[in-house]
Amino acid sequence: MSAGAVKTGSRTTRLLGFAVLVGVLALILLGFFGAPEDDEQRDAVRMIFVHVPSAFLTYTALVITAVGSAMWLWKRSRWWDIVAHSAAEIGVIFCGLTLFTGSIWGRPTWNTYWDWGDVRLVTTLILFLMLVGCLALRSAGGDEDAVATRAAVVGLLAAVNVPIINRSVEWWSNRTLHQKSSLTDGNLEDLTLFTLVVGIVVWALFFVWAMIHRFRIGWLERQLRAIDLETALVQRRAEASTESAGETSQ
Amino acid sequence: MFADIWLVINKDIRIEWRSRVTLSQVVPFALTVLVLFGFALDANREVLAAATSGLFWLTVLFVAVVAVQRSTAIETADGARRALLLAGIEPSSVFVGKALAVAAQILGVEVLMVGGVLVFYDATVESLPLLLATCAVATLAIAASGTLLGALAAGVRARETVLPILLLPVLAPVLIAASRAFDDALGVVAVDGWAWLGLLAGFGAVNALLGALAYGPLLEET
Amino acid sequence: MTHLGYLLVGWGVSLGCGVLYAARLVLRGRSLAARVPAGQRRWMTSDDGAGSAAESAAPDRGAPS
Numbered sequence: 001m002s003a004g005a006v007k008t009g010s011r012t013t014r015l016l017g018f019a020v021l022v023g024v025l026a027l028i029l030l031g032f033f034g035a036p037e038d039d040e041q042r043d044a045v046r047m048i049f050v051h052v053p054s055a056f057l058t059y060t061a062l063v064i065t066a067v068g069s070a071m072w073l074w075k076r077s078r079w080w081d082i083v084a085h086s087a088a089e090i091g092v093i094f095c096g097l098t099l100f101t102g103s104i105w106g107r108p109t110w111n112t113y114w115d116w117g118d119v120r121l122v123t124t125l126i127l128f129l130m131l132v133g134c135l136a137l138r139s140a141g142g143d144e145d146a147v148a149t150r151a152a153v154v155g156l157l158a159a160v161n162v163p164i165i166n167r168s169v170e171w172w173s174n175r176t177l178h179q180k181s182s183l184t185d186g187n188l189e190d191l192t193l194f195t196l197v198v199g200i201v202v203w204a205l206f207f208v209w210a211m212i213h214r215f216r217i218g219w220l221e222r223q224l225r226a227i228d229l230e231t232a233l234v235q236r237r238a239e240a241s242t243e244s245a246g247e248t249s250q
Numbered sequence: 251m252f253a254d255i256w257l258v259i260n261k262d263i264r265i266e267w268r269s270r271v272t273l274s275q276v277v278p279f280a281l282t283v284l285v286l287f288g289f290a291l292d293a294n295r296e297v298l299a300a301a302t303s304g305l306f307w308l309t310v311l312f313v314a315v316v317a318v319q320r321s322t323a324i325e326t327a328d329g330a331r332r333a334l335l336l337a338g339i340e341p342s343s344v345f346v347g348k349a350l351a352v353a354a355q356i357l358g359v360e361v362l363m364v365g366g367v368l369v370f371y372d373a374t375v376e377s378l379p380l381l382l383a384t385c386a387v388a389t390l391a392i393a394a395s396g397t398l399l400g401a402l403a404a405g406v407r408a409r410e411t412v413l414p415i416l417l418l419p420v421l422a423p424v425l426i427a428a429s430r431a432f433d434d435a436l437g438v439v440a441v442d443g444w445a446w447l448g449l450l451a452g453f454g455a456v457n458a459l460l461g462a463l464a465y466g467p468l469l470e471e472t
Numbered sequence: 473m474t475h476l477g478y479l480l481v482g483w484g485v486s487l488g489c490g491v492l493y494a495a496r497l498v499l500r501g502r503s504l505a506a507r508v509p510a511g512q513r514r515w516m517t518s519d520d521g522a523g524s525a526a527e528s529a530a531p532d533r534g535a536p537s
Contacts, residue, residue, distance in 0.1 A: 006508075008501030017494075024487065031483075042474040050486040073467060093493055097486050104482040108475045129419040136415060140406045146471040150402045153464045154416060157395070160460060161420055164453050168423035171449070172430065206490060213497040220504040227508070 008216035016209040023202035030195040038192075047105035049195050053203035054098040055124065060207070061091025062127065065134075066159035069152035081148040082218035083211075084155055088134050090210050094203075095128045119170040126165050130158040144225065254339045258347025263354060265324055272355050276316055280359050283309045284366050298371045303432035306367055307388070307425050313359050314352075314392045314421070315414050321352050322400040322409075331404075331469060341466035345397060349461070353393035360385050376437030383447055384435060388428035391454030395420050398461035401468045423453050 009017075031049040038045035068084025071077055102121055103113040115121060134154040138147060266272055287305045291297045298305075325331040325348075334344055364381070367373045375381055396417055403413040427446045434443025 006502065006505035007498065008505060009498065028483075032479075037474070044475040044478060046479050047482050050483055054486065073464070090493075093489060097489055100485055101482045104478050108478055126419050126422050129415075133412075133416040133419060137402075137406065137412060140408055140412060142405060142407065143471070146405055149467050149471050150406070153398070153402055153460075153468060156464070157398070157420060157457070157460060160456055161423065161453075164423050164449070164456065168426045168449055168453075171446070172426045206494075210493065210497060213494075213501055217497065217501050217504060220501070220508060223508055224504060 008213050008220070010212075013209055013212050016205055016212075020202060020206045020209060023198070023205060027195070027199055027202050030191075030198060035192045035195045041109050044105060044108045045192070047101055049199040051098060051101040051105055052196055053199040054094045054101060055120075056200055057203050057207050058091055058095040058098050058124065058127070060204075061087045061094060062131075062159055062162065065091060065131075065155045069155035069159075072148055072152045073156075076145075078148075078222065081152070082215055082222070084152060085138060085218055086211050086214035088131055088138075088151070088155060089214060090207060092128065092131045092135060094207075095124060095131060098124055099128060119166060122169045123162065123166045127158065127162055130154070130161075134158065144222070251340065251343055254343040255347040255350070258334075258339070258344055259351045259354070262321060262324065262348060262351035266320070266351070266355060271320060272317070272358065276313055276320075276355070277359055277362055279316065280309055280313050280363050281366050283312060284363065284370060288370055295372060299373065300438060302367055302371045302373050302436060303429040303438060304425075305371075306363060306432060307428045309363060310356065310360060310388075310392070310428075311418060311421055311425060314356055314396050315417060317352050317355050317359075318393075318396040318400040318417070319410070319413060321348055321397065322404045325401075326404050335469060341469050342462040344469065345401075345462050345465035346458075349390070349393040349397040349458070352397055353389045356389050356393060357385065360389065373436050373438075375435065377435045377443070380431060380443045380447070381435040384428055384431040384443070384450070387447055387450045387454060388424055388431075391424050391450055391457060392421060394454055394458040394461050398457070398464060398468075401465060405471075420457075424450065427453070 027049060031046050035046065035049070037043045064087035065084050068080045068087060071080035072084060099121070102124075106115060106118075106121075107113050134151055137154055138151050141147065284305065287301075287309070288298065291301065325334065335341070364385075368375075399413060399417045399420070403409040403416065406412045427449045430439075430441050431443040431446040431450070433439040434441050434446075
């Protein structure tokens with residue numbers, strides 16, 4: 001660590017980061033050695049300790065994206081735009097992990113990587129595609145405000161359509177394999193439930209940590225764009241003045 | 251307001267009619283896709299019959315992408331968008347007008363496609379009211395979200411690729427619902443097609459509302 | 473333990489992605505922060521304390537990744 005290195009961390013994020021590290025260690029211990037195996041799924045049940053928290057935070061991220069998008073459209077506040085962007089980016093990662101761990105878990109449990117009959121899995125895939133589209137739109141570039149507005153509309157569109165997609169997939173498949181929500185069916189052993197809650201808390205802490213860093217990066221990028229614009233203007237002005245000076249001397 | 255909407259519809263349809271792009275390019279494109287699906291499924295009558303509804307609506311989605319791209323290109327060229335705003339027409343009226351114009355074109359293509367499906371895939375119509383209602387509602391829903399995302403993609407550099415990746419996932423529920431309703435209307439599978447129609451209507455209403463609200467900010471900024 | 477292979481892949485990819493993303497965030501934050509003039513720094517800390525708001529200048533050995 002060189003002296004004078006500037007970074008987006010702070011005492012809060014370092015504390016958070018430390019908590020995440022400790023939490024992950026605890027989660028691994030609890031998940032692999034603490035929680036008992038399931039009667040039917042045997043040890044495959046240990047996948048839910050990473051799968052369910054990812055899914056939970058995917059949808060949390062979606063809600064934050066939607067709120068940030070709405071606030072940008074309403075208040076034109078750059079702060080909320082960056083929040084929406086950060087949440088969408090982190091949401092894509094959690095969403096991808098949800099799909100991945102879900103498939104990996106489905107193989108031993110349902111005997112298939114992908115089950116078209118599962119409502120939440122299919123809905124999450126479509127959500128993933130929409131979030132990827134939203135990020136692609138942001139990276140396509142253009143005028144800052146216009147990009148923010150476009151991304152906000154797509155973010156809202158995604159959030160609004162998720163319930164409809166869920167309904168349509170549910171009717172379509174009508175034979176869902178997915179477990180009833182693991183948290184509410186009351187079938188879980190106490191220690192399994194506890195581990196799951198630990199998993200969600202750890203993932204949530206990581207989410208907050210990543211949001212803070214990502215937000216600061218978004219803020220920096222914006223500042224740098226402003227600075228670049230300014231230097232370009234100054235250069236242009238300097239060029240113009242030398243040109244005009246040259247003309248008068250002739 | 252209705253006069254403005256009518257004005258926009260009229261303008262778009264007239265431009266379309268004069269250029270004849272829909273007629274000379276989009277219709278052949280749709281029929282080509284239908285025929286190619288026939289090849290892909292090895293012209294197996296049973297498979298084709300079972301897949302007819304899905305293939306039909308998938309083709310409609312492709313047609314919608316092309317039609318929306320056309321409809322947006324009209325506004326982007328020569329800064330027509332700005333002129334439309336300066337003319338003092340409410341953005342929501344522009345949205346409704348453009349969506350209806352796109353819907354009219356897609357409906358026109360659908361009529362020919364139904365004919366194509368009846369001939370190529372050997373389909374039979376069991377319930378004409380359900381068939382017509384599904385076409386109408388699904389097309390309006392597609393046109394509403396298509397017009398919104400079209401305007402959104404208009405200002406992006408890579409707009410040809412951005413539009414499909416944004417539009418197609420959003421339209422997934424339409425594909426599911428319209429295909430199932432068609433299954434009922436064509437007598438392929440016994441499902442309650444009218445219930446699916448309700449879902450389509452819900453999707454259309456939500457997306458049309460969002461579109462009408464968001465169209466203004468999009469028009470102003472891109 | 474049954475299904476150990478599946479479990480290791482699932483957990484490994486999840487944690488691995490988390491670590492990689494965290495590392496990317498930290499590094500990108502640093503490279504961007506270094507380009508902003510000291511007077512305009514906000515949301516940032518630096519070891520020499522120049523331009524940092526009210527943040528402490530402790531080295532961050534506790535951060536994840």
